[in-house]
Amino acid sequence: MVADFTNKVVLVTGASSGIGEAIALRFAKLGAKLAIVGRNAENLANVAKQCEAEKGLKPLEIVADLATDAGVEKTAKETIQHFGRLDVLVNNVGMGARVTIQTTDMETYDRIFNTNLRGVYNLTRLLVQDLIKSKGNIVNISSIAGTTVHVGALPYAMSKVALDHFSRLIALELAPKGVRVNTVSPGATVSKFHVRLANYTEEQYQNWLKELSPHIPLGRVCVGDDIAKMVTHLASEDSALVTGTNVQVDGGVQFVNLSAALQKQMKS
Numbered sequence: 001m002v003a004d005f006t007n008k009v010v011l012v013t014g015a016s017s018g019i020g021e022a023i024a025l026r027f028a029k030l031g032a033k034l035a036i037v038g039r040n041a042e043n044l045a046n047v048a049k050q051c052e053a054e055k056g057l058k059p060l061e062i063v064a065d066l067a068t069d070a071g072v073e074k075t076a077k078e079t080i081q082h083f084g085r086l087d088v089l090v091n092n093v094g095m096g097a098r099v100t101i102q103t104t105d106m107e108t109y110d111r112i113f114n115t116n117l118r119g120v121y122n123l124t125r126l127l128v129q130d131l132i133k134s135k136g137n138i139v140n141i142s143s144i145a146g147t148t149v150h151v152g153a154l155p156y157a158m159s160k161v162a163l164d165h166f167s168r169l170i171a172l173e174l175a176p177k178g179v180r181v182n183t184v185s186p187g188a189t190v191s192k193f194h195v196r197l198a199n200y201t202e203e204q205y206q207n208w209l210k211e212l213s214p215h216i217p218l219g220r221v222c223v224g225d226d227i228a229k230m231v232t233h234l235a236s237e238d239s240a241l242v243t244g245t246n247v248q249v250d251g252g253v254q255f256v257n258l259s260a261a262l263q264k265q266m267k268s
């Protein structure tokens with residue numbers, strides 16, 4: 001059975017690029033009414049246009065900074081004002097930094113935790129009653145950084161561990177209300193994420209991806225749609241009895257150590 005989201009309202013955060021863009025597009029293909037959030041209005045409009053081209057449904061575009069309470073409140077308010085309901089919340093927004101305990105500062109820590117955790121916590125809190133009403137579900141986008149141990153992304157990995165446990169805790173709390181909560185943890189995925197982290201040129205980024213691929217048991221890095229397919233599967237009726245899970249979509253990379261070369265690169 002192909003998942004069907006006709007008449008379902010889906011909110012995807014961090015939908016103006018990368019994994020969130022792919023998630024929004026896949027929900028659009030499956031008939032969802034979408035609210036999409038990002039900071040870059042131009043990129044967001046471009047994603048909205050692609051989504052609209054799928055089934056003719058125009059997404060609600062919300063330009064907001066989800067690291068701020070005001071941005072989170074705006075997102076929750078505009079979604080419910082526009083659609084009057086919410087069926088699926090995809091907390092995809094996230095950012096990282098290449099820092100260790102020896103190189104970090106508190107501004108970086110706060111920025112990462114405000115974006116990856118505080119904003120997610122607050123948005124979920126503000127929308128939980130709407131999800132209970134619709135007996136909807138939540139999919140949080142974490143990372144294999146939350147379950148593997150590598151040097152070089154300290155506050156990012158810590159924020160994802162906390163997100164993983166947040167998901168499990170609210171999955172148990174909300175199960176009696178008919179609301180499911182699941183997590184998808186991507187491995188290395190083609191997006192702007194690592195480009196932003198390392199300030200890569202396109203050529204440097206392509207080299208980085210090339211260097212990484214042989215270390216992945218299934219032989220390639222993920223693309224956004226690999227993650228999006230798991231998200232729509234978990235959000236659909238096909239997963240009606242699935243809650244509290246954390247599905248790693250990573251080509252098996254959680255089983256291997258990153259090569260010494262990559263570890264070195266992460267530390268620098």
Ligand SMILES: NC(=O)c1ccc[n+]([C@@H]2O[C@H](COP(=O)([O-])OP(=O)(O)OC[C@H]3O[C@@H](n4cnc5c(N)ncnc54)[C@H](OP(=O)(O)O)[C@@H]3O)[C@@H](O)[C@H]2O)c1
Binds near residue numbers: 014017065067115192
């Ligand atoms: N790519 C990977 O290898 C990888 C691996 C594991 C997990 N992940 C996770 O996947 C998720 C998506 O990342 P990605 O790879 O798609 O990265 P990306 O291409 O950098 O996309 C990040 C998205 O989040 C938005 N965003 C960032 N900070 C924001 C803020 N303060 N307020 C509102 N929107 C904000 C960005 O919007 P603007 O550009 O409009 O600001 C963009 O739409 C993240 O949670 C990340 O931790 C990625």
